Amino acid sequence: MDYLAEKFARLGTDNAPGQEGLQKAEDLPMIGDKLEGPAVDFSHGDVNAHQPIPGSLETFVKHYCVDGTYQAYTEYRGKGAIREYLAEKLAEYSGAPVDPKTEIILTPGTQGALFLAMGSLVGRGDKVAIVEPDYFDNRKLVEFFEGEMVPIHMNWKDAAPHTSGIDLKELEEAFKNGVKLFLYSNPNNPTGAVFSKEEVSEIARLAKKYDVAILADELYSRQILEKDFTYTHMRALPEKPDKLITIMGPSKTESLSGFRLGVGYGTPEIITRMEKLQAVVSLRCAGYNQAAFYRWFSEPDGWMEKRIADHRQIRDDILAVINSCPGCWARPTEGGSYIFMQLPKLKVDIFQFTKLCRAQASVTVTPGTEFGKQYGDFIRMNFSQDHDKAVDAVKRICKMVDIYRA
Amino acid sequence: MDYLAEKFARLGTDNAPGQEGLQKAEDLPMIGDKLEGPAVDFSHGDVNAHQPIPGSLETFVKHYCVDGTYQAYTEYRGKGAIREYLAEKLAEYSGAPVDPKTEIILTPGTQGALFLAMGSLVGRGDKVAIVEPDYFDNRKLVEFFEGEMVPIHMNWKDAAPHTSGIDLKELEEAFKNGVKLFLYSNPNNPTGAVFSKEEVSEIARLAKKYDVAILADELYSRQILEKDFTYTHMRALPEKPDKLITIMGPSKTESLSGFRLGVGYGTPEIITRMEKLQAVVSLRCAGYNQAAFYRWFSEPDGWMEKRIADHRQIRDDILAVINSCPGCWARPTEGGSYIFMQLPKLKVDIFQFTKLCRAQASVTVTPGTEFGKQYGDFIRMNFSQDHDKAVDAVKRICKMVDIYRA
Numbered sequence: 001m002d003y004l005a006e007k008f009a010r011l012g013t014d015n016a017p018g019q020e021g022l023q024k025a026e027d028l029p030m031i032g033d034k035l036e037g038p039a040v041d042f043s044h045g046d047v048n049a050h051q052p053i054p055g056s057l058e059t060f061v062k063h064y065c066v067d068g069t070y071q072a073y074t075e076y077r078g079k080g081a082i083r084e085y086l087a088e089k090l091a092e093y094s095g096a097p098v099d100p101k102t103e104i105i106l107t108p109g110t111q112g113a114l115f116l117a118m119g120s121l122v123g124r125g126d127k128v129a130i131v132e133p134d135y136f137d138n139r140k141l142v143e144f145f146e147g148e149m150v151p152i153h154m155n156w157k158d159a160a161p162h163t164s165g166i167d168l169k170e171l172e173e174a175f176k177n178g179v180k181l182f183l184y185s186n187p188n189n190p191t192g193a194v195f196s197k198e199e200v201s202e203i204a205r206l207a208k209k210y211d212v213a214i215l216a217d218e219l220y221s222r223q224i225l226e227k228d229f230t231y232t233h234m235r236a237l238p239e240k241p242d243k244l245i246t247i248m249g250p251s252k253t254e255s256l257s258g259f260r261l262g263v264g265y266g267t268p269e270i271i272t273r274m275e276k277l278q279a280v281v282s283l284r285c286a287g288y289n290q291a292a293f294y295r296w297f298s299e300p301d302g303w304m305e306k307r308i309a310d311h312r313q314i315r316d317d318i319l320a321v322i323n324s325c326p327g328c329w330a331r332p333t334e335g336g337s338y339i340f341m342q343l344p345k346l347k348v349d350i351f352q353f354t355k356l357c358r359a360q361a362s363v364t365v366t367p368g369t370e371f372g373k374q375y376g377d378f379i380r381m382n383f384s385q386d387h388d389k390a391v392d393a394v395k396r397i398c399k400m401v402d403i404y405r406a
Numbered sequence: 407m408d409y410l411a412e413k414f415a416r417l418g419t420d421n422a423p424g425q426e427g428l429q430k431a432e433d434l435p436m437i438g439d440k441l442e443g444p445a446v447d448f449s450h451g452d453v454n455a456h457q458p459i460p461g462s463l464e465t466f467v468k469h470y471c472v473d474g475t476y477q478a479y480t481e482y483r484g485k486g487a488i489r490e491y492l493a494e495k496l497a498e499y500s501g502a503p504v505d506p507k508t509e510i511i512l513t514p515g516t517q518g519a520l521f522l523a524m525g526s527l528v529g530r531g532d533k534v535a536i537v538e539p540d541y542f543d544n545r546k547l548v549e550f551f552e553g554e555m556v557p558i559h560m561n562w563k564d565a566a567p568h569t570s571g572i573d574l575k576e577l578e579e580a581f582k583n584g585v586k587l588f589l590y591s592n593p594n595n596p597t598g599a600v601f602s603k604e605e606v607s608e609i610a611r612l613a614k615k616y617d618v619a620i621l622a623d624e625l626y627s628r629q630i631l632e633k634d635f636t637y638t639h640m641r642a643l644p645e646k647p648d649k650l651i652t653i654m655g656p657s658k659t660e661s662l663s664g665f666r667l668g669v670g671y672g673t674p675e676i677i678t679r680m681e682k683l684q685a686v687v688s689l690r691c692a693g694y695n696q697a698a699f700y701r702w703f704s705e706p707d708g709w710m711e712k713r714i715a716d717h718r719q720i721r722d723d724i725l726a727v728i729n730s731c732p733g734c735w736a737r738p739t740e741g742g743s744y745i746f747m748q749l750p751k752l753k754v755d756i757f758q759f760t761k762l763c764r765a766q767a768s769v770t771v772t773p774g775t776e777f778g779k780q781y782g783d784f785i786r787m788n789f790s791q792d793h794d795k796a797v798d799a800v801k802r803i804c805k806m807v808d809i810y811r812a
């Protein structure tokens with residue numbers, strides 16, 4: 001196998017969320033009958049159940065009709081007026097200024113921002129520190145850019161609430177040993193753990209000390225489910241490192257995923273590289289779609305509070321089901337809408353189990369191995385779903401656990 | 407400068423079309439007064455002057471409202487029903503079958519398809535043959551993927567009409583010497599030359615003989631301005647090579663650029679790699695936007711004929727202006743809406759001249775050097791503009807030539 005073939009062999013997407021429909025039919029060791037109930041796809045949120053920010057479509061249509069060519073063709077880093085709007089909103093949100101000219105780029109989804117930032121910061125052989133568990137594409141991107149992955153363990157299972165349990169000693173050791181970039185999601189995907197202020201400050205201090213670039217994935221930072229939690233944006237800290245890019249977007253909490261909108265903001269030199277890369281990757285975040293950014297951070301009064309309350313209720317009711325199933329466990333999600341559910345020992349492996357859940361119980365979940373090879377007894381669910389259907393689907397998962405229990 | 411810094415230094419976008427607004431103000435050696443007239447931006451088409459396919463917005467809105475979450479989250483390669491629709495249309499268009507399951511991927515614009523195909527086919531050190539002149543990002547992509555560029559000369563200036571003048575002997579020599587991939591745009595960007603059937607057949611035969619992959623950029627293939635020309639799709643030839651990806655999209659002739667829609671279609675193994683790469687780059691072509699594909703190849707009767715006739719008229723009238731200016735020359739565009747205009751010797755260099763055109767004459771054009779370093783006496787214009795404004799703007803360019811003539 002040649003070099004490129006090997007590289008793509010490592011970039012598997014067969015078990016990636018949303019790709020399940022492409023899996024080949026195979027003989028599954030099914031025991032018993034189908035479990036009846038409405039199909040639920042936990043691989044992503046349901047934007048029918050939790051609708052996009054009101055006015056998003058209307059804003060899109062207005063700019064399509066009124067601005068026409070000026071909306072279709074923007075600078076590669078995004079339309080100037082929209083960068084100005086977002087810079088002001090994000091400065092207020094994150095607690096530190098953002099220069100709309102030099103410090104922000106609009107991208108095709110937060111995934112786009114992640115790809116561009118990684119491509120701008122990871123050269124061949126560069127050491128990149130990655131939290132385990134964390135967003136599955138982080139590892140794939142390090143492999144694509146031919147960096148060397150340095151795993152950093154996060155003991156979220158035993159950590160106190162509102163701490164991630166990241167191993168800061170291991171992190172410092174990694175930084176000492178030449179790591180160039182550290183990326184982490186906060187709230188963490190897939191566990192829903194939120195980093196404490198002390199943890200974020202220490203990461204920042206270490207990054208500054210060892211001259212490490214930081215990529216902070218804050219995609220879910222607006223959806224903090226615990227009322228008394230404070231969320232810490234690294235960019236607002238006095239210890240802020242010299243090379244820092246924050247990425248986020250309105251695809252999750254705000255249900256605008258269908259528009260593919262994301263932003264990267266931070267260090268101007270990195271933003272410039274990201275724009276150069278975007279120019280060859282896809283030119284720009286779709287021009288018409290950029291208009292929908294005007295609804296982000298301008299939601300109607302009470303809309304965000306209700307969205308968070310709705311998700312807190314779903315989380316609580318799903319957790320109650322999980323906790324009633326012997327051998328099943330999950331840490332309560334603090335931020336975002338993922339739950340990382342641990343399973344007892346089963347007769348089948350995790351890939352068979354997730355395929356069985358789909359075939360037998362009409363429930364789609366993501367195997368934990370997407371987030372680290374060691375998580376073969378976990379499944380991840382995005383519970384941004386219709387409340388009743390979601391609770392019912394988790395009950396069916398628990399029935400499946402009982403059926404296939406070792 | 408480290409390895410990544412060098413790589414990004416080569417990925418310049420300062421003179422790329424559409425980025426002119428970011429250029430720093432500088433002292434220009436301006437002679438005389440401003441030339442009055444409406445501003446024209448020849449760096450891209452004007453979708454106010456040539457509107458998107460009727461019904462595009464309505465189709466987008468309908469699927470947003472009716473399909474909701476099923477439109478927002480599609481497989482990474484694009485929504486199944488839309489792949490089926492396009493496979494049928496593209497099979498009919500190109501003259502050879504397309505399997506919707508395995509042979510097509512929807513991408514964020516044709517640029518997205520180009521990036522994914524290049525990333526799937528170019529490994530470090532691989533030799534890639536590139537036509538000169540050709541689309542400016544081709545060279546940048548070879549550099550980004552650390553391939554080795556092998557230029558293939560195209561003598562379009564002296565070639566007979568409906569031949570590109572590509573040097574087929576040089577191409578065979580390159581293939582013999584280990585080129586892995588050849589990419590070419592047909593109609594050619596920036597010259598508007600269309601390859602003859604003999605040229606396309608010979609490229610295909612050589613590719614098959616030497617086991618070279620072909621990336622055929624047919625972005626402008628629906629807009630053939632000469633009535634008696636036949637356009638040759640390589641994929642329909644009996645000599646079709648074993649590894650062939652064709653890319654196109656509705657961004658140009660059909661004015662849907664603001665949606666960022668493109669397709670790559672061809673060899674299943676390459677499509678699979680492209681999907682794996684898309685999964686880490688931006689997940690998918692924006693879900694809602696994919697709906698607008700339903701208008702492509704379903705334009706109202708006579709719509710495409712009128713669009714082509716309108717562009718033929720603009721081309722003819724611009725060419726008449728160019729031909730009346732001593733020392734200026736352009737080959738008549740056969741396909742697409744670019745014109746590559748040669749200038750006489752000037753007192754200023756091409757970068758100063760294009761900046762002066764913008765500052766003094768309100769006309770934005772792209773320096774020829776974006777298409778090959780040797781084209782320092784050329785400018786490229788996209789004449790998909792309002793007819794009268796475009797003709798007037800080219801008259802101002804000719805006045806600028808007279809003012810700055812050496």
